[in-house]
Amino acid sequence: MRFQPVARCLAVAQQFRGPWSRSFSAFTNPAAMAAMAAANNSSSSSASGEGVTLAALPKSWHFTSSLPPDSHFPTPADSHKASREDLGPRQVRGALFTWVRPETQEDPELLAVSPAAMRDLGLAQSEAETDEFRETVVGNKIHGWDSETLSGPGYPWAQCYGGFQFGDWAGQLGDGRAISLFESTNPRTGVRYEVQLKGAGMTPYSRFADGKAVLRSSIREFIVSEALNALGIPTTRALAISLLPHSKVRRKRIEPGAIVVRFAQSWLRFGNFDILRARGDRELTRRLATYVAEDVFGGWENLPGRLDDPDDPSKTPTPQRNISKDTIQGPAGAEENRFARLYREIVRRNALTVAKWQAYGFMNGVLNTDNTSLLGLSMDYGPFAFMDNFDPHYTPNHDDFLLRYSYRNQPTIIWWNLVRLGEALGELLGAAATVDTAPFTTTTTGLTDPTAAAPVIARAEKLITQAGEEYKTVFLTEYKRLMALRLGLNPATALPTDFDTLFSPLLDTLEALELDFHLFFRRLSALPLSAIATPQACLARAADFLYSGGDNDNDNDAEAAGQQQQRVADWLAVWRERVVQDWGTLEDWGAAGPSSSSSSGSGSGAVSDKADGERMAAMKKVNPNFVPRGWILDELIRRVEKGGERGVLKRAMHMALHPFEDNWAGREFDGVVFEGDKEEEVRWTSDVPKTERAMQCSCSS
Numbered sequence: 001m002r003f004q005p006v007a008r009c010l011a012v013a014q015q016f017r018g019p020w021s022r023s024f025s026a027f028t029n030p031a032a033m034a035a036m037a038a039a040n041n042s043s044s045s046s047a048s049g050e051g052v053t054l055a056a057l058p059k060s061w062h063f064t065s066s067l068p069p070d071s072h073f074p075t076p077a078d079s080h081k082a083s084r085e086d087l088g089p090r091q092v093r094g095a096l097f098t099w100v101r102p103e104t105q106e107d108p109e110l111l112a113v114s115p116a117a118m119r120d121l122g123l124a125q126s127e128a129e130t131d132e133f134r135e136t137v138v139g140n141k142i143h144g145w146d147s148e149t150l151s152g153p154g155y156p157w158a159q160c161y162g163g164f165q166f167g168d169w170a171g172q173l174g175d176g177r178a179i180s181l182f183e184s185t186n187p188r189t190g191v192r193y194e195v196q197l198k199g200a201g202m203t204p205y206s207r208f209a210d211g212k213a214v215l216r217s218s219i220r221e222f223i224v225s226e227a228l229n230a231l232g233i234p235t236t237r238a239l240a241i242s243l244l245p246h247s248k249v250r251r252k253r254i255e256p257g258a259i260v261v262r263f264a265q266s267w268l269r270f271g272n273f274d275i276l277r278a279r280g281d282r283e284l285t286r287r288l289a290t291y292v293a294e295d296v297f298g299g300w301e302n303l304p305g306r307l308d309d310p311d312d313p314s315k316t317p318t319p320q321r322n323i324s325k326d327t328i329q330g331p332a333g334a335e336e337n338r339f340a341r342l343y344r345e346i347v348r349r350n351a352l353t354v355a356k357w358q359a360y361g362f363m364n365g366v367l368n369t370d371n372t373s374l375l376g377l378s379m380d381y382g383p384f385a386f387m388d389n390f391d392p393h394y395t396p397n398h399d400d401f402l403l404r405y406s407y408r409n410q411p412t413i414i415w416w417n418l419v420r421l422g423e424a425l426g427e428l429l430g431a432a433a434t435v436d437t438a439p440f441t442t443t444t445t446g447l448t449d450p451t452a453a454a455p456v457i458a459r460a461e462k463l464i465t466q467a468g469e470e471y472k473t474v475f476l477t478e479y480k481r482l483m484a485l486r487l488g489l490n491p492a493t494a495l496p497t498d499f500d501t502l503f504s505p506l507l508d509t510l511e512a513l514e515l516d517f518h519l520f521f522r523r524l525s526a527l528p529l530s531a532i533a534t535p536q537a538c539l540a541r542a543a544d545f546l547y548s549g550g551d552n553d554n555d556n557d558a559e560a561a562g563q564q565q566q567r568v569a570d571w572l573a574v575w576r577e578r579v580v581q582d583w584g585t586l587e588d589w590g591a592a593g594p595s596s597s598s599s600s601g602s603g604s605g606a607v608s609d610k611a612d613g614e615r616m617a618a619m620k621k622v623n624p625n626f627v628p629r630g631w632i633l634d635e636l637i638r639r640v641e642k643g644g645e646r647g648v649l650k651r652a653m654h655m656a657l658h659p660f661e662d663n664w665a666g667r668e669f670d671g672v673v674f675e676g677d678k679e680e681e682v683r684w685t686s687d688v689p690k691t692e693r694a695m696q697c698s699c700s701s
């Protein structure tokens with residue numbers, strides 16, 4: 001039996017060309033804004049104690065001890081003894097991974113570490129100075145393995161996965177240049193991560209390539225992984241970047257090689273299931289799904305129970321959890337078993353993440369199923385970008401002629417990928433209460449009788465379609481919440497009209513006037529309501545949002561420039577009224593009360609200067625001052641690669657880890673004064689130079 005519930009589910013995807021294709025938009029009362037900001041900043045700024053040494057960090061190998069290895073090398077010792085040729089590209093079946101060792105690297109240079117990553121892993125900051133760290137982060141030191149006795153509790157591995165690339169099935173892919181070293185558990189938080197090298201040599205999954213990564217793409221991945229995390233967007237992380245001085249990598253030109261050490265709670269992707277489905281490997285599909293539920297998500301009972309009304313997910317904003325493993329919920333024809341709950345958890349997580357991308361103007365650039373995480377993490381940093389001028393059709397991927405992975409398409413494409421995942425899990429979803437009986441547990445062919453298969457297919461289709469509604473609702477709810485926060489409004493008191501009267505007009509204006517997405521929100525965060533109390537004042541301040549120095553496209557057309565300014569002014573007036581509705585209800589009016597001359601505005605309402613100060617502070621905590629845009633990353637790469645600079649990488653990482661600050665140089669962070677470079681940070685947070693906007697890159701890395 002082959003699952004093809006595509007047509008109906010794609011219909012859900014088509015409907016999915018909704019208003020966020022432009023995108024959209026409270027402050028909370030200050031407490032809720034502060035909570036949001038705290039969540040955003042938790043990992044980068046929280047004090048976390050001293051940390052331990054690399055040797056003392058608790059290590060494990062759950063993945064490799066739970067799932068089957070490539071039978072070509074049944075044990076790590078078999079792989080360890082093999083020649084490098086034997087470790088080269090081939091098809092790997094019936095396995096989730098291959099034991100494989102990283103290549104030995106000579107004279108590696110540790111360029112930079114992420115202090116936030118050190119902290120989140122549980123490592124002492126001083127550990128980065130040790131030889132053990134330097135050798136580990138390039139794969140020269142293998143933990144858990146004794147190469148004298150050829151034994152140990154663990155050994156490095158590369159995963160087997162496949163994927164749909166640009167909509168077409170691409171066959172076996174796998175970790176062609178990524179090698180996982182071990183899982184480590186932060187002794188303080190108890191969070192377990194899988195630590196992995198990227199660019200450390202060939203594996204059986206390298207296909208036609210070399211197993212290497214160039215410095216250019218490694219710098220991009222190193223910075224953006226940590227930047228997204230600091231913005232509160234789920235992502236794989238980056239610990240360290242090392243230059244390989246003897247590695248010359250052939251791409252369009254010869255480039256220096258590098259290794260990034262990265263980590264994630266799981267590196268499993270949709271592609272891990274795609275390959276099993278393509279090969280009809282039912283047993284492994286079930287085993288992997290069980291591993292994901294029990295190990296990655298921490299148990300079946302952590303998954304979401306059935307919604308009160310799956311056709312209207314908004315009625316159940318927070319689904320019940322603690323549903324026991326064997327419970328079946330729902331009416332005949334739409335019964336949800338544990339695998340349906342697993343699928344829905346993956347759907348919900350991905351909906352949340354793509355909502356954050358849309359609200360923060362981030363584009364992955366290559367959302368193939370091998371780049372879509374089961375945990376809902378942003379992953380695989382190739383031609384990604386943050387939006388400069390707001391343009392929903394923009395894709396950072398130079399090779400994406402059809403704009404498949406453009407900004408506006410991201411929510412639809414993630415749903416498209418989720419439908420592929422639903423197909424891979426289709427039999428397990430559709431089997432409902434019979435999932436633990438034959439033939440689902442006993443045959444390798446599955447249901448061969450079309451009459452018996454029909455209700456299973458129909459149920460899977462129904463559940464996937466319902467999950468589509470849940471995806472839309474979770475996505476929209478999160479997107480609106482974030483946009484409300486970014487505009488200084490209270491998501492809890494959001495008006496049904498906000499979308500049409502505030503969010504959409506803003507995005508239309510940004511698009512029509514080719515205004516910078518990030519700078520708009522940051523500058524709005526610093527705009528006192530008292531400065532836009534009248535239409536004339538709105539008009540005057542509207543200029544703050546246009547490019548300075550005659551850098552707009554209509555440079556020479558004074559009339560057009562005036563109309564643009566008026567359009568921004570009109571929106572500011574609407575926004576002001578809406579902010580007053582939320583913040584004006586604060587009881588904090590100061591001694592003089594709401595009619596005080598120190599309060600801003602006139603007419604329909606006012607906000608005290610104190611409350612407005614709180615509004616601005618809260619907005620700054622959700623609207624970054626620094627995002628690593630394409631042109632900044634290009635400058636960084638040029639200066640590190642050609643100019644031999646090192647400090648610039650550390651400074652950029654510092655700004656990426658503290659994106660909401662007004663300034664950085666000379667200020668104390670975590671008890672240490674950050675030297676910084678004032679000129680650089682002003683430049684990196686000002687207007688993007690006209691010729692550097694909306695850059696694109698190719699997939700070659």
Ligand SMILES: Nc1ncnc2c1ncn2[C@@H]1O[C@H](COP(=O)(O)OP(=O)(O)OP(=O)(O)O)[C@@H](O)[C@H]1O
Pocket residue numbers: 173174175176177178205206207209210211212213366370371379380381382701
């Ligand atoms: N230089 C290379 N050597 C070997 N395999 C490669 C190389 N570049 C890409 N691949 C493989 O091609 C596939 C698609 O590449 P893609 O650029 O999406 O991934 P990646 O950046 O290498 O890895 P990841 O998704 O783990 O960040 C993956 O299976 C990847 O391992």
